[in-house]
Amino acid sequence: MRQGGVTGKSGIKFLFGASGIYASFVTWALVQEPLTTRVWPNSGERFRAPGVTALVQAVVAMLVGMGYMRWKRSGYGAVGLLKDYGKELAFISLMQSVSAPLAAFSLQYVDYLTYMLAKSCKMLPVLLVHLVIYRTPIQRGKKLVALVVTLGVTVFTLGGSQSKKLSRTGSSSVTGFGLLILSLFLDGMTNATQDEMLRNNREHQKVARDTTITGAHLMFALNLFMVLYNSFYLLVLDNAQLTQARILLAADPDISRYLITYAICGAVGQCFIFYTLEEYGSLVLVMITVTRKMISMLLSIAVFGKRVGVLQWLGIITVFGGISWEALSKRKTSQKKTQ
Numbered sequence: 001m002r003q004g005g006v007t008g009k010s011g012i013k014f015l016f017g018a019s020g021i022y023a024s025f026v027t028w029a030l031v032q033e034p035l036t037t038r039v040w041p042n043s044g045e046r047f048r049a050p051g052v053t054a055l056v057q058a059v060v061a062m063l064v065g066m067g068y069m070r071w072k073r074s075g076y077g078a079v080g081l082l083k084d085y086g087k088e089l090a091f092i093s094l095m096q097s098v099s100a101p102l103a104a105f106s107l108q109y110v111d112y113l114t115y116m117l118a119k120s121c122k123m124l125p126v127l128l129v130h131l132v133i134y135r136t137p138i139q140r141g142k143k144l145v146a147l148v149v150t151l152g153v154t155v156f157t158l159g160g161s162q163s164k165k166l167s168r169t170g171s172s173s174v175t176g177f178g179l180l181i182l183s184l185f186l187d188g189m190t191n192a193t194q195d196e197m198l199r200n201n202r203e204h205q206k207v208a209r210d211t212t213i214t215g216a217h218l219m220f221a222l223n224l225f226m227v228l229y230n231s232f233y234l235l236v237l238d239n240a241q242l243t244q245a246r247i248l249l250a251a252d253p254d255i256s257r258y259l260i261t262y263a264i265c266g267a268v269g270q271c272f273i274f275y276t277l278e279e280y281g282s283l284v285l286v287m288i289t290v291t292r293k294m295i296s297m298l299l300s301i302a303v304f305g306k307r308v309g310v311l312q313w314l315g316i317i318t319v320f321g322g323i324s325w326e327a328l329s330k331r332k333t334s335q336k337k338t339q
Helices: 010-037 050-072 078-106 112-119 123-132 140-159 161-204 215-237 239-251 254-280 282-304 310-338
Strands: none
Touching (some): 010 050, 010 112, 050 078, 050 254, 078 161, 112 161, 112 310, 123 140, 123 161, 215 239, 215 254
16 A cells, blocks of 8 residues: 555556546435435425435445455455454444434435535544544644634535524524534544554554455445344334335335435445555545545536525635645655655
8 A cells, every 4th residue: 555646557546546436426426415305206205214225325335345355355354354353343333324324314404515514524523532532642733624624614504595594494403413413423433443443453463464454344344234233223113214215115216226326336436445545545545535525516516506605615615625735734744754
């Protein structure tokens, strides 16, 4: 894995990885919005089944991850992985299983652009979890970026048309933001716990060889647990959601097409992300994913005719400016260490 730039023949591999991420997740984002917000013609309702959506996504990603792991021919099998890191993987997957439906539910109370901006601020809960739970020292620059991103989200929210409706739909707005905040906290717990697990894996490799956790391992195992969690939830705790989803899918078959496309794009996108991570490291990957999020948001404006005011544009620029600054700072630090 290289942490440096992209040069020479590796540029072809970089374009392959970057193009795959853009194509998969831009399509994923464009499919997600109508899937979760459109009123479908035959049923006259929205597809409000985040548990079903998460289950379908996890099943497809697990199968793709299994194929990815076999293709890589790693000496560290699934059984050994689950035996050594089953508890950590189960906890991470549980956080993801809860976080995704909460974020999806928030779309009933906030618009899609607010949702996208909030999900682009995952660095905030990650920093907080490291500070409060793992007592990890955080550089002053990272704290400043966190404040800049928070300011951008605030400006976007206050400058949007939704702010004009707060007096009438205040409780709905508070509910939506509360769901987003809880979802982001769980995302922070997920990333911080992954850091601890990978650190322990590096220590374990000093004693036992062929136990390296790759992206394919994570993709398969995490989605496996997500399938188990979501199946239990839908069959035991919220069977009404499963029943309602079946009714809507029968009334509007087009929902199935959107749902499968959404799941396939997400699974293929995960493969490209892990491929790029292994080839070039996290620095290049951060640059790609930040650009991908911006393109997804701009496409949402162009394709679905979203109206964005001046203050909202200022918020968008501030958010992505802060995230890009963080990515560039990491890159410069890495280059200084290699000199």
